[in-house]
Amino acid sequence: MSYPQLSLYIDGEFIHGGGRKGQDILNPATEQVVGKLPHATREDLDRALTAAARAFESWKKSSPLERSKVLRRAGELMRERAGEIGRGITLDQGKPLAESTGEVLSCGEHAEWHAEECRRIYGRVIPARNPAVRQTVLREPVGVVAAFSPWNFPFSQAVRKVSAAIGAGCSVILKGPEDAPSAVVALAQIFHDAGLPKGVLNIVWGVPSEVSELLLGSPIVRKITFTGSTAVGKMLAAKAASQMKRCTMELGGHAPVIVCDDADVDQAVKSLVAFKFRNAGQVCISPTRFYVQEGIYDRFVAGFVAKTGALKVGDGLAEGTQMGPLAQKRRVAAVAGFVDDARERGASVLLGGAPVPGLGHFFAPTVIADLPETSRLLNEEPFGPVAGLVRFKTVDEVLARANSLPYGLASYVYTQSNRNAHLFSTGLAAGMVSINHLGLALAETPFGGINDSGMGSEGGVETFDGYLNTKFVTQFN
Numbered sequence: 001m002s003y004p005q006l007s008l009y010i011d012g013e014f015i016h017g018g019g020r021k022g023q024d025i026l027n028p029a030t031e032q033v034v035g036k037l038p039h040a041t042r043e044d045l046d047r048a049l050t051a052a053a054r055a056f057e058s059w060k061k062s063s064p065l066e067r068s069k070v071l072r073r074a075g076e077l078m079r080e081r082a083g084e085i086g087r088g089i090t091l092d093q094g095k096p097l098a099e100s101t102g103e104v105l106s107c108g109e110h111a112e113w114h115a116e117e118c119r120r121i122y123g124r125v126i127p128a129r130n131p132a133v134r135q136t137v138l139r140e141p142v143g144v145v146a147a148f149s150p151w152n153f154p155f156s157q158a159v160r161k162v163s164a165a166i167g168a169g170c171s172v173i174l175k176g177p178e179d180a181p182s183a184v185v186a187l188a189q190i191f192h193d194a195g196l197p198k199g200v201l202n203i204v205w206g207v208p209s210e211v212s213e214l215l216l217g218s219p220i221v222r223k224i225t226f227t228g229s230t231a232v233g234k235m236l237a238a239k240a241a242s243q244m245k246r247c248t249m250e251l252g253g254h255a256p257v258i259v260c261d262d263a264d265v266d267q268a269v270k271s272l273v274a275f276k277f278r279n280a281g282q283v284c285i286s287p288t289r290f291y292v293q294e295g296i297y298d299r300f301v302a303g304f305v306a307k308t309g310a311l312k313v314g315d316g317l318a319e320g321t322q323m324g325p326l327a328q329k330r331r332v333a334a335v336a337g338f339v340d341d342a343r344e345r346g347a348s349v350l351l352g353g354a355p356v357p358g359l360g361h362f363f364a365p366t367v368i369a370d371l372p373e374t375s376r377l378l379n380e381e382p383f384g385p386v387a388g389l390v391r392f393k394t395v396d397e398v399l400a401r402a403n404s405l406p407y408g409l410a411s412y413v414y415t416q417s418n419r420n421a422h423l424f425s426t427g428l429a430a431g432m433v434s435i436n437h438l439g440l441a442l443a444e445t446p447f448g449g450i451n452d453s454g455m456g457s458e459g460g461v462e463t464f465d466g467y468l469n470t471k472f473v474t475q476f477n
């Protein structure tokens with residue numbers, strides 16, 4: 001089974017092992033070693049910093065048209081290479097091949113969107129009080145960016161960060177996910193082939209805490225962007241704050257789904273089952289707390305369990321697989337902990353509830369009903385193939401329950417009533433609300449959370465905001 005050769009990418013050069021320390025890469029479906037990832041040495045990281053600082057000085061002066069051309073070409077290459085990159089993702093991350101390939105194809109759109117929008121990073125002219133004065137506002141790239149992308153969407157999360165940084169005129173040092181690195185190495189090759197000047201993008205690997213410590217400690221880095229857990233995000237944001245570095249944080253979520261009595265129940269069940277178990281539930285916007293109104297509760301639960309029970313679980317490379325393994329062994333234990341806690345508190349495990357015996361990090365798609373409000377599953381992000389279902393009586397009551405956690409990323413509502421739709425769209429404390437469908441994470445729409453789910457948006461016209469400084473210039477003639 002061919003798996004791509006892994007490397008660092010520093011100052012336009014791909015660096016393979018060369019005696020460096022590193023780690024084995026496992027296929028989570030078979031637990032077999034598929035590759036070896038070299039870790040950056042201290043010298044490699046210093047070189048990446050120097051290269052990024054040097055490249056920034058010229059890239060910040062590049063024309064928007066030039067940046068746009070590189071991003072557009074990168075988008076074309078993503079589409080052309082989607083098959084091979086997708087295969088690599090399935091081998092090191094585990095998701096079904098159709099999902100992996102779909103992830104890469106959707107990134108073609110993200111690169112294209114950034115190619116289009118970077119030509120529209122405008123300043124403005126502010127009419128002055130004195131006719132002899134000219135007042136302008138300029139938007140300038142923040143500088144060298146340290147980016148940290150996660151393993152659940154190894155390609156798309158890296159693409160969003162890198163495209164925004166490059167489009168804004170910044171240079172980047174990206175530490176990708178060591179658990180699922182092949183897509184990020186492929187991304188470096190794409191930008192290399194698309195003609196990005198050397199040093200504008202650098203890829204490093206290592207022990208996450210050591211790499212982030214060094215990069216955040218450097219005065220060269222002016223901004224950090226991180227996608228991952230809330231706990232790590234808070235720690236990195238605190239370090240960044242102590243040096244006044246800019247931050248974009250895409251952190252954990254615990255998305256409520258509110259299904260009202262007046263919803264189209266069949267449509268809700270159909271779309272929610274597919275969405276819940278996508279990427280084995282390892283998605284920050286995965287629906288996790290299902291609040292179902294009492295009038296349709298039994299019908300919803302029966303339909304949800306039947307559809308979930310029909311999901312085909314297996315190796316992501318096998319034909320027809322709808323859900324693959326969890327990305328790492330530690331996730332199996334973490335998900336089991338949520339189920340055990342629910343059982344101990346008297347909830348009903350209606351389906352699944354245990355790891356799948358045999359090789360691979362598989363956990364059965366799990367549905368748990370009648371959860372007490374204190375259960376871990378209703379309070380902490382499960383990040384796995386577990387759906388917790390609870391009933392509610394009134395919309396006001398469920399709004400308060402949905403808003404009761406510190407998270408605020410995605411939320412979902414199913415209702416045919418405009419009154420309810422308005423109540424939830426204005427009342428839910430979340431960065432994103434999707435009503436009667438699952439319409440998040442498109443290139444042209446902003447993606448981001450509030451409160452413990454982070455700060456800043458990726459995608460949409462907001463995508464460059466975190467990568468630009470505002471400069472005011474006033475001139476008296």
Ligand code: NAD
Nearest residue numbers: 148150151152208209212228229232250251252284381383
């Ligand atoms: P974790 O908290 O150990 O790591 C989360 C991510 O942060 C990983 O990509 C890891 O490489 C990185 N990381 C960890 N310590 C770091 C440091 N000091 N500096 C820089 N990066 C660091 O958890 P995990 O077991 O890898 O993942 C499970 C949890 O992570 C889940 O519960 C979920 O909340 C969260 N997660 C969220 C997303 C997301 O899309 N928001 C993605 C992946 C993981």
